[in-house]
Amino acid sequence: MAICSMRFQRPWLLYILHLYILVNKNGAITPDGEALLSFRSAIVSSDGILPLWRPEDADPCNWRGVTCDQKTKRVIYLSLKNHKLSGPISPDLGKLEHLRVLALYNNNFYGTIPSELGNCTELQEIFLQGNYLSGPIPSELGNLTVLQNLDISSNSLSGSIPSSLGKLNKLITFNVSNNFLIGPIPSDGVLINFADNSFTGNRDLCGKQINRTCRDDSGGSGTDGQPPSGQNQGGKKKYSGRLLISTSATIGALLLVALMCFWGCFLYKKFGKNESNSIAMDVSGGASIVMFHGDLPYSSKDIIKKLETLTEEHVIGSGGFGTVYKLEMDDGSIFALKRIVKMDDGFDRFFERELEILGSIKHRYLVNLRGYCNSPTSKLLIYDFLSGGSLDEALHERSEQLDWDARLTVIMGAAKGLAYLHHDCSPRIIHRDIKSSNILLDGNLEARVTDFGLAKLLGDGESHITTIVAGTFGYLAPEYMQSGRATEKTDVYSFGVLVLEVLSGKRPTDASFIEKGLNIVGWLNFLITENRPREIVDPNCEGVQVESLDALLSVAIQCVSSSPEDRPTMHRVVQVLESEVMTPCPSDFYDTNSD
Numbered sequence: 025m026a027i028c029s030m031r032f033q034r035p036w037l038l039y040i041l042h043l044y045i046l047v048n049k050n051g052a053i054t055p056d057g058e059a060l061l062s063f064r065s066a067i068v069s070s071d072g073i074l075p076l077w078r079p080e081d082a083d084p085c086n087w088r089g090v091t092c093d094q095k096t097k098r099v100i101y102l103s104l105k106n107h108k109l110s111g112p113i114s115p116d117l118g119k120l121e122h123l124r125v126l127a128l129y130n131n132n133f134y135g136t137i138p139s140e141l142g143n144c145t146e147l148q149e150i151f152l153q154g155n156y157l158s159g160p161i162p163s164e165l166g167n168l169t170v171l172q173n174l175d176i177s178s179n180s181l182s183g184s185i186p187s188s189l190g191k192l193n194k195l196i197t198f199n200v201s202n203n204f205l206i207g208p209i210p211s212d213g214v215l216i217n218f219a220d221n222s223f224t225g226n227r228d229l230c231g232k233q234i235n236r237t238c239r240d241d242s243g244g245s246g247t248d249g250q251p252p253s254g255q256n257q258g259g260k261k262k263y264s265g266r267l268l269i270s271t272s273a274t275i276g277a278l279l280l281v282a283l284m285c286f287w288g289c290f291l292y293k294k295f296g297k298n299e300s301n302s303i304a305m306d307v308s309g310g311a312s313i314v315m316f317h318g319d320l321p322y323s324s325k326d327i328i329k330k331l332e333t334l335t336e337e338h339v340i341g342s343g344g345f346g347t348v349y350k351l352e353m354d355d356g357s358i359f360a361l362k363r364i365v366k367m368d369d370g371f372d373r374f375f376e377r378e379l380e381i382l383g384s385i386k387h388r389y390l391v392n393l394r395g396y397c398n399s400p401t402s403k404l405l406i407y408d409f410l411s412g413g414s415l416d417e418a419l420h421e422r423s424e425q426l427d428w429d430a431r432l433t434v435i436m437g438a439a440k441g442l443a444y445l446h447h448d449c450s451p452r453i454i455h456r457d458i459k460s461s462n463i464l465l466d467g468n469l470e471a472r473v474t475d476f477g478l479a480k481l482l483g484d485g486e487s488h489i490t491t492i493v494a495g496t497f498g499y500l501a502p503e504y505m506q507s508g509r510a511t512e513k514t515d516v517y518s519f520g521v522l523v524l525e526v527l528s529g530k531r532p533t534d535a536s537f538i539e540k541g542l543n544i545v546g547w548l549n550f551l552i553t554e555n556r557p558r559e560i561v562d563p564n565c566e567g568v569q570v571e572s573l574d575a576l577l578s579v580a581i582q583c584v585s586s587s588p589e590d591r592p593t594m595h596r597v598v599q600v601l602e603s604e605v606m607t608p609c610p611s612d613f614y615d616t617n618s619d
């Protein structure tokens with residue numbers, strides 16, 4: 025019956041439409057259409073659906089994925105699921121005042137959920153699950169009084185759940201699973217009706233809904249989506265700087281009391297992890313240094329005495345996993361000390377067992393872990409010190425450029441180190457955080473992989489978040505971003521990105537790529553379609569050999585394939601590097617331009 029009546033209506037509809045087009049011929053598109061064009065222009069890639077949205081149309085009502093109210097021509101549904109849409113979600117969607125359904129799930133949207141969606145007060149359903157959205161949940165969503173379904177699961181959202189969402193009295197389904205949310209789930213309001221399966225797979229949520237009592241007394245009220253200020257590990261210096269500048273005497277005095285208390289009474293946990301910057305305190309609790317293989321020829325007492333002298337001046341690096349200090353012993357030997365502030369209790373035994381394994385792994389292309397100490401406040405790892413610094417510094421911070429041979433040597437070393445972890449260790453080790461700052465160089469610019477096994481040690485969720493926080497977004501394989509599950513092949517992807525970084529001399533998310541809406545892999549793919557992949561090479565790199573470059577590009581292209589099955593194993597990578605890159609024989613891997 026419905027079909028019948030539609031058939032009857034159609035000529036009328038066409039007629040009206042026709043009239044409308046005639047009337048509108050010289051006019052601009054409707055404001056809703058304009059908002060959608062703005063939404064489209066923010067999108068950098070798709071499976072080809074959006075070019076069919078034509079700006080010259082009178083209104084957007086016939087565009088794919090768009091549905092209008094027949095009378096008012098206002099957009100009421102926007103439904104573009106599973107279209108590989110990549111880019112930020114334009115805040116201009118907030119102008120679609122009559123939008124009822126927003127379904128953008130299972131795409132590659134990144135950036136934040138625009139708070140302007142709070143303007144679309146007729147929204148009944150929001151489906152944004154299965155994207156790469158990050159940042160806080162906007163508290164403005166609490167203004168959507170008729171919202172019935174809100175699914176933002178499987179993204180990278182952080183911060184806490186805003187208490188304003190408790191006001192959504194019409195809410196029937198609610199899902200924030202598989203994000204990085206923390207803090208109390210608001211209990212005063214409608215959210216109390218949802219159970220466990222609306223909140224699973226987050227970083228650190230608590231509340232009645234999931235039978236987890238919140239540690240401090242802030243009860244059921246969220247902090248309205250603000251990420252906690254102490255989240256960034258590297259923020260320590262800035263923070264103490266701010267303390268000094270603070271002009272308010274009362275605040276200063278309060279902080280002083282707090283700090284004194286923190287030293288004296290070991291109330292450090294209450295003040296967050298970043299204030300406890302004293303290594304001395306780490307080791308004063310009678311913790312002992314455990315040594316491997318007798319490779320640290322010092323007593324625990326000697327080492328502790330040295331640790332107590334370390335200050336900010338000795339910091340040689342900091343990253344997602346902690347702060348690294350240069351530790352010089354009395355006999356002149358130098359080590360690198362990595363300090364990881366404890367995130368969580370309860371896996372210390374596991375930690376020690378795993379570290380014993382890591383400490384027993386020795387390989388020419390891996391940084392040697394000498395010993396560790398599991399103190400009450402932190403974990404201290406002692407590594408060999410490598411005078412060449414990190415590959416990240418060598419590529420991006422020094423004026424002196426690595427030449428072609430040096431770059432090949434570094435790539436070869438990193439590949440061998442990684443292949444050893446994947447294929448020769450038992451149990452095999454997935455690194456999970458391959459990036460240029462985790463490749464160290466010795467005095468002869470030979471590469472050593474560091475921080476292997478740490479990610480697993482610190483727990484999957486933790487490593488997932490720290491790698492993203494540390495800005496290593498560009499190295500992560502698409503399937504890892506989506507599932508958070510690491511395999512050897514996710515390492516291979518990161519290795520491929522590393523190769524591209526070494527070739528180009530640019531960080532994977534360099535501004536020049538971002539401007540084009542791409543990262544380094546996107547840029548490579550673009551150059552391939554243009555048949556000029558060689559142009560990815562750093563023009564400042566001296567001594568480039570075309571044959572080995574072509575062979576290396578061919579390896580990198582396979583490594584950064586979007587499907588894990590198409591990526592080679594690290595064993596295979598090493599074989600190819602040895603036979604075709606280090607000792608290339610002239611051969612063509614693909615057609616290059618005539619030159």
Ligand SMILES: *[C@@H]1O[C@H](CO)[C@@H](O)[C@H](O)[C@H]1NC(C)=O
Nearest residue numbers: 115116117118119120140143
């Ligand atoms: C949202 O609504 C506010 C107040 O009504 C208005 O100032 C703002 O421009 C609106 N934003 C968008 C994107 O429509």
Ligand SMILES: *[C@@H]1O[C@H](CO)[C@@H](O)[C@H](O)[C@H]1NC(C)=O
Nearest residue numbers: 142162163164165166167188
């Ligand atoms: C929407 O929500 C925000 C934050 O929750 C609030 O400040 C604002 O006044 C609300 N706007 C309207 C129009 O209700």
Ligand SMILES: *[C@@H]1O[C@H](CO)[C@@H](O)[C@H](O)[C@H]1NC(C)=O
Nearest residue numbers: 177178198199201202221222
């Ligand atoms: C929430 O989403 C996850 C997938 O991200 C799914 O496994 C779970 O069943 C959903 N929960 C509800 C209540 O729909």
Ligand SMILES: *[C@@H]1O[C@H](CO)[C@@H](O)[C@H](O)[C@H]1NC(C)=O
Nearest residue numbers: 219220221232233234235236
């Ligand atoms: C939480 O506790 C309640 C009552 O104590 C119980 O009925 C419910 O099954 C528990 N839920 C979970 C997820 O453990």
